[in-house]
Amino acid sequence: MGVDPGALLLHFTRNGEYAGGAGDLLVLDRGEGPYVFDVQGRRYIDGLSSLFCSQLGYSYGAEFAAVASAQLEKLAFNTNWATAHPGAIELADRLAALSPTGPAKVFFTNGGSESVEAAWKVIRQYHVGRGEPGRTKAIARKISYHGVTLGALSLTGVPSFKEPFGPAAIPTTHVENTNSFRSDVAEAEWTARLLDEVEATIQAEGPETVAAIFAEPVQNAGGCFVPPEGYWRGLREIADRHGVLLVADEVITGMGRLGEWFGSTRVDARPDIVTIAKGLTSAYAPMGAVLVAEPVAAPLYEDGVTLLHGITFGGHPVSAAIALKNLEIFERDGVLENVRAQEPHLRERLQGLYDLPLVGDVRGAGFFWAVELVRDAELSRFEGAAREALLKEILPGGLREAGLIARADGRGDLVVQIAPPLICDAGQLDEVVDRLGEAIGKAGDALAARGLAGEALV
Numbered sequence: 001m002g003v004d005p006g007a008l009l010l011h012f013t014r015n016g017e018y019a020g021g022a023g024d025l026l027v028l029d030r031g032e033g034p035y036v037f038d039v040q041g042r043r044y045i046d047g048l049s050s051l052f053c054s055q056l057g058y059s060y061g062a063e064f065a066a067v068a069s070a071q072l073e074k075l076a077f078n079t080n081w082a083t084a085h086p087g088a089i090e091l092a093d094r095l096a097a098l099s100p101t102g103p104a105k106v107f108f109t110n111g112g113s114e115s116v117e118a119a120w121k122v123i124r125q126y127h128v129g130r131g132e133p134g135r136t137k138a139i140a141r142k143i144s145y146h147g148v149t150l151g152a153l154s155l156t157g158v159p160s161f162k163e164p165f166g167p168a169a170i171p172t173t174h175v176e177n178t179n180s181f182r183s184d185v186a187e188a189e190w191t192a193r194l195l196d197e198v199e200a201t202i203q204a205e206g207p208e209t210v211a212a213i214f215a216e217p218v219q220n221a222g223g224c225f226v227p228p229e230g231y232w233r234g235l236r237e238i239a240d241r242h243g244v245l246l247v248a249d250e251v252i253t254g255m256g257r258l259g260e261w262f263g264s265t266r267v268d269a270r271p272d273i274v275t276i277a278k279g280l281t282s283a284y285a286p287m288g289a290v291l292v293a294e295p296v297a298a299p300l301y302e303d304g305v306t307l308l309h310g311i312t313f314g315g316h317p318v319s320a321a322i323a324l325k326n327l328e329i330f331e332r333d334g335v336l337e338n339v340r341a342q343e344p345h346l347r348e349r350l351q352g353l354y355d356l357p358l359v360g361d362v363r364g365a366g367f368f369w370a371v372e373l374v375r376d377a378e379l380s381r382f383e384g385a386a387r388e389a390l391l392k393e394i395l396p397g398g399l400r401e402a403g404l405i406a407r408a409d410g411r412g413d414l415v416v417q418i419a420p421p422l423i424c425d426a427g428q429l430d431e432v433v434d435r436l437g438e439a440i441g442k443a444g445d446a447l448a449a450r451g452l453a454g455e456a457l458v
Contacts, residue, residue: 003021004019004020004021032058033057033421033428034046034057034058034420034428045403045404045431046421047405047420048407048417048418048420049283049367052252052368053279053282054421055256055257055279055283055326055335055421055422056282060282060284063329064284064322064325067324068321068322071321075317076317077316079312079313080310085315085320087317087321088108091106091324094324098262099291100248100262100264100274101272101273101291104294105297106290107122107290107309107314109287109289110311110314110319111277111286112277113152115290117152119212119247119290120155120170120212122300122307123211123273123296126299129299129300129302135244136171137171137205137209137210138154138171138173138211138214139174139205139213140155140172141215142174142177143412144216144219144220144221150169151170154172177222178225178226179225180225180228181363182379188230191230194234198235202244210244212273213235213244214249215249216253216263217232217248217253217262217267221409222412223371231267232264245273245296246269248269248274250275254276254279255278255279256422257339259336259339259366260336261336263366271293272293273290273292273293274290275288275290276288276291281322281323285319285323287319338425342367342429343366345426345429346420349430349433352433356444358373359440360379367421368419370416372413372414381413382413386452389447390447391410394446394447398443398446399435401439402436416440
């Protein structure tokens with residue numbers, strides 16, 4: 001028997017599998033550096049940064065506790081509804097100075113979905129303020145994930161996440177993502193095809209009806225799709241030509257994940273709006289934000305105009321204090337520099353996984369990578385019983401046995417993702433890759449034992 005979750009509803013989980021302690025539920029008790037320990041005392045290396053959040057790992061608690069305690073003693077809470085507190089003002093100024101949009105204004109939220117929702121409402125008020133209320137549509141990408149609240153869910157490009165909840169709140173057309181695995185065209189042609197589809201989609205919808213394009217600098221769902229050269233510059237040109245706003249969803253890629261404050265910088269995105277969360281506090285407190293280029297925010301400063309959006313706990317004083325300390329630690333401890341320095345080593349080690357029969361593709365950037373698993377030398381996709389067994393049993397069990405927290409993801413083709421804490425050194429990254437290779441290697445054996453294996457890669 002495992003641990004009984006009791007009344008707790010587990011997120012994105014088949015809850016019935018764990019009810020009454022039926023399943024082997026992982027319950028984590030403490031952390032240290034890039035490691036976490038379960039309630040039985042077993043150590044795992046967190047190769048996913050607790051879902052792309054824990055940029056600094058788990059050894060900075062005392063520093064964050066000190067600033068949180070000081071803030072609680074000084075001012076426990078204040079909203080940002082027509083009032084403010086010094087921490088929110090200071091943090092907004094710091095983020096605005098770093099923003100890839102250029103001069104920016106900042107709206108605080110509690111997390112990623114809220115940031116995407118808030119971005120959409122700012123976009124709508126921008127177009128209404130400019131006398132174009134008919135711009136009600138969005139463009140996003142297939143298999144993309146932008147959140148689960150109803151507005152953000154409209155933008156999400158995973159049909160199975162959306163179908164139970166009825167018509168989309170935001171009319172959204174999903175275009176092809178930047179996954180080039182199995183593509184046989186040159187990079188320049190691939191870029192052109194992707195951009196031509198975006199242009200054609202805007203024309204088909206009516207340029208005067210399209211409000212925004214939403215995309216991640218490196219797409220998460222489906223497995224770390226890195227954009228081809230010129231892709232984001234092309235999006236910028238298309239958006240400018242049609243008066244459409246360009247949104248970089250950086251809930252995952254922001255705050256150092258790709259070795260820059262913002263992934264937009266790395267891919268030359270130049271967005272109008274950026275959404276962030278997760279790494280803004282390195283998950284030592286919940287917080288998100290929307291960075292809005294000053295020209296886009298300008299209609300909100302006109303006489304008599306009210307920003308028609310608010311979140312009670314957005315910009316909470318304690319979260320703001322923790323976020324400011326997080327930025328300070330990033331600079332003091334050279335966190336971005338560490339990602340840049342270690343990325344070539346991590347890339348080389350991950351590419352060594354091609355020696356494993358199930359590995360078809362390795363892709364990513366910074367400390368954000370995916371390994372796509374394939375059935376045979378023809379790069380066939382896993383489907384049916386083999387896919388279900390890998391996703392729900394073999395890979396989760398194998399990763400846990402190997403002492404690695406990573407993610408087996410089936411929102412697109414079958415991948416395993418890693419995103420280690422940004423403080424990892426070369427030895428710790430080796431540990432992540434070695435354990436990942438161990439789990440993938442044993443997965444092939446497990447498939448064979450169940451009679452589900454395809455022809456091995458040669």
